[in-house]
Amino acid sequence: MTVLRGDMPPTVIRQPGVVLTDHVLDIPLDHDEPAGERIAVLAREAVAAGREKDELPWLVYLQGGPGSPSPRPQGADGWLARALKDYRVLLLDQRGTGRSTPVNRQTLPLRGPAQAQADYLAHFRADAIVRDAEFIRRKLLGPSGSWSLLGQSFGGFCTLTYLSYAPQHLRECFVTGGLPGLAATAEHVYRAAYPRVAAKNEEHYARYPQDEEAARRIAAHLREHDVALPDGQRLTVEAFQSLGLLLGSGSGSHELHWLLEGAWVEGARGPELSDGFLAQVMQKITFAANPLYAALHEAIYAQRSVSREPTAWAAQRVRAEFPEFDPDAERLFFTGEMIYPWMFEQDPVLRPLRQAAHLLAERTDWPDLYDPKRLAANRVPVYAAVYHDDMYVDRRDSLATADAVPGVRTWVTNEWEHDALRVSSGAVLDRLIRMSRGEV
Missing domain, CATH: 3.40.50.1820 (Alpha/Beta hydrolase fold, catalytic domain)
Structure with missing residues (x-):
């Protein structure tokens, strides 16, 4: 203290x-x-x-x-x-x-x-x-x-x-x-956000058509292999999808393209994701620099006069309404500014906060903002x-x-x-x- x-x-x-x-x-x-x-x-x-x-x-x-x-x-x-x-x-x-x-x-x-x-x-x-x-x-x-x-x-x-x-x-x-x-609840925010993120995916694939196959190939590799980032976090398909946060910035689509372009290297056992690619991915998806962003992101929409319901991991719940974001979908769509409960299991800097984060997600008495x-x-x-x-x-x-x-x-x-x-x-x-x- x-x-x-x-x-x-x-x-x-x-x-x-x-x-x-x-x-x-x-x-x-x-x-x-x-x-x-x-x-x-x-x-x-x-x-x-x-x-x-x-x-x-x-x-x-x-x-x-x-x-x-x-x-x-x-x-x-x-x-x-x-x-x-x-x-x-x-x-x-x-x-x-x-x-x-x-x-x-x-x-x-x-x-x-x-x-x-x-x-x-x-x-x-x-x-x-x-x-x-x-x-x-x-x-x-x-x-x-x-x-x-x-x-x-x-x-x-x-x-x-x-x-x-x-x-x-x-x-x-x-x-x-x-x-x-x-008066927007977290659920309202994400229900409106997923279609906007989907549109950004479509724009990205229209700009870089080759990236659709590149993303699909990386996702398939992650399903079949345990791939660790330099911080020890496992790179799952869901974590890979979270790179879509880039798509909301002016240069983000180009940045994502160059990242995907350099993903592979020919190793002793065949093609594998390169150390350079994995290091860049880690830098982009870790919350080491801003853990409060993850812990409080849904709470910034919570107001008791608007809803007495907990935020209850709204981004995860609403995602089920948009099957194009399913990590097992044949066509891979990247996600956006969404915080998911699995992040508190996978990211080493968030893991010690996971119990507190779950309690915040269940809170019902947030003061009005x-x-x-x-x-x-x-x-x-x-x-x-x-x-x-x-x-x-x-x-x-x-x-x-x-x-x-x-x-x-x-x-x-x-x-x-x-x-x-x-x-x-x-x-x-x-x-x-x-x-x-x-x-x-």
């Missing part, structure tokens, strides 16, 4: 074009019990070099995920360079990630038995992240200070939670690929990029939310995929900022 004794002194890092100041704050694990256990949360301030003393508005970046740390800058580039023209940016390592108090297979067993671990993990959803941000805002800006938000993917979900519970401290919000369905009545009275301007062909976030849910929340202006585009903020060299953020100024 981590016990902290107050905020750590800020540290300063200088990179080309940007000055970074790290604030590590001592924050309550449970904001309803401020005298109880504390955790550390990193808030990294970024300002354009030479403008450190300027009075600049703040822009808080809320990372996608859940369970991923904020980007690690290498100078002023990409979307950060665009943001630094107008803002002082705060890169938040959401609780449990990065330099914030970590949650993983090494630390979670310190909590005690599985139920205690599950109770601890329940404090790491969007509602707690928003209350962390409010705690940090008061520390850095004072009680009356206000700032803007930039929410990417799950960070957009957090933005809607922020608008539900503390909109009075927000100047404006930018959302990229992250307007959630306000969104307040529809308060959102219906929203006065904070929101500028949202909605990707027409987004594999991860349903376009129809996003547009329904935009219709339900006054002040949301959307830019619907099929020019970009879900990772556009990261790969567009600042173009997507620039478009949203210009929307906020009435320039487009």
